[in-house]
Amino acid sequence: MSSVSDMDLFAARTPPHQPLAARMRPASLDEYAGQQHLLGPGRPLRVALEQGALHSMIFWGPPGVGKTTLAKLLATLADAHFVTISAVLAGVKDIRLAVDQARQHAAQNGRQTILFVDEVHRFNKAQQDAFLPYVEDGTLLFIGATTENPSFELNNALLSRARVYVLKSLDEEALDALLSRALSDGERGLGQHQLSISAEARSILIGAADGDARRLLNLLEIAADLVPDGGTIDVELVGDLLNDNRRRFDKGGEAFYDQISALHKSVRGSNPDASLYWYARMIDGGCDPLYIARRVVRMASEDIGNADPRALTLCLHAWDVQERLGSPEGELAIAQAIVYLACAPKSNAVYMGYKKAMQDVAGQSSLEPPLHLRNAPTKLMKELGYSQGYRYAHDEPEAYAAGEDYFPEELEPRSYYQPVSRGLELKIGQKLEYLRSLDAASPNKRRRP
Structure with a gap:
């Protein structure tokens, strides 16, 4: 199957095997959940749509917040030909094929072509450069979607030609509305099954979605499969469903570095409670405890230093416990070290002194x-x-x-x-x-x- 495809947003019939999340894709901006900071009245993307001034853009946000759906809606509203490729599967050959399609549609009916590239951060520099001439001359209107920070993952040349829009995780209100619509919609959703959901189960399910609409609908669909028509999704069922649920955590991506940064800054700010929270978030998300142990040793030298030299020893012991005993004993030892660091007197004098010495050495001859x-x-x-x-x-x-x-x-x-x-x-x-x-x-x- 080719990695380049024409997408018809409003298919006449929905395949019976299509997942609930796909069936519930919004058909209009009024159905679109969240992102009011971009699409609310007077907001930048809404104004661009109303003025018919679409431009190349990059949607940056976590999974399940509607990046692909928004791109399809923009194409529909602009009456543009929509071509999508996935950077996981595509190469320069697919980009050229998309360009050929764009030229054909422009010549035949004068329609503009939107090229949507999912996971654009997975393209290498040469592949990203392949877009530039066609974006520059207007052959393509480029929309890229990424979960990674564009500043780090995309070429400056591409960034200079596209406006970056940050999409946020959906809040509980948006998720609640989406859940209600999925349960009541008899055409695309689960309405024909006449299911109900208890208030507590509803709250737990929304919390487990963690701002991800696709995740919410996938969980709801699984739960619905386990309940007879006319039945109720209750707390016990949701609890079984979420037995091994994990909050959002990308071991190599933006969420990873945001959370370790939050942990480090909570320790530096002498807040043991916030430090424990971010540590628990990372462990819950599947982070390797040894990675955290290594970073905690760094904190001991960078932020506590000689104000309390015992901190470094304690952190090294915690690291050793994790290596010797594993989970859960090692994780508790790391938690002890984190709390000690948060409560210890702070000094970055050694860290700053070392940096100054390194600057002098780098600026001098031998x-x-x-x-x-x-x-x-x-x-x-x-x-x-x-x-x-x-x-x-x-x-x-x-x-x-x-x-x-x-x-x-x-x-x-x-x-x-x-x-x-x-x-x-x-x-x-x-x-x-x-x-x-x-x-x-x-x-x-x-x-x-």
Whole structure:
């Protein structure tokens, strides 16, 4: 079967085997659920439709929010020829075939062609570039759908020629209306079965859909298959149906990075409850606990640092427990570490100091260590002055060589590490201030060349 197809939105007959989600696709904007921030009165996409000013666009949003359906509706409203290809199956050959179809329809009846590319982020750079001449000269009006951030997944050249519209997960009100319509519609929905649903079961089903209309309708269809005509979908049935339900979580996509970001920022913000919530969301969604353990170790160094050095040790132990014992013991140990980090005093002084040091190193040539800091294991090295004048700190008062200089001769001494006045770093900062006062007063302060 070709991956390029003409799509007739209003088929005369609906195949009996067609899933409920497909049968319930809206036939008009009035039936379209959600996305009022784009399609409400005066909103940008609605205005473009009313003015007949369609343009190339990219729909970015999670699964089941109506990206494909909206593209089909736009084609119908614009009386445009609609061609769809899937980036999972298609290649440059299919793009050329779509271009040929567009030219034929333009020549025969003057109709514009909308090329809809599902999962456009799966096309590589060369495939994305193949669209550009035809979008540029108006042969095609391009609509791409993606669940991934277009900034990362699509070429700048393609992005510059298409407007990005962000589609949001459907809220409970929109899902509730869709569920009611599916149960009552006797032509496309389940109305002929005269089913009812208890209020509690309805609420659970809507929650389990997680903003995904297709998921809601698929769950409803399964539940309806288990109930006789005229029966009631109850809590027990829905509970059995959702026994292993998972919230939305894409192990390599936008949702993944959004959730780990939310976890990290909740820890940094000293909110153990939100930290536990995002951790639970990721575990519930199937995230590898070892990935979270690794990120938690990073948090210990980046956001707690020397304000509480025990945090790093605790996080490493949690990682070890996960590797040794697995689930659920390891996951609980990681939760313990996360709560400890959230409650610990915060300092990014080590992290910021390290970044500043790396910037200096990257911006300098390979500066040599000063001679007095070099090792001198041979006679020649000693004759060349290696290690000459080095002051052994343990032989100095308070085990500190006051006034000593440890930077390369070409680089003025820097102060990268600035301890905060929280946790252990309060004491560390006081110690460093005292040592600096010894440096200032030292008669042995090393003079730079």
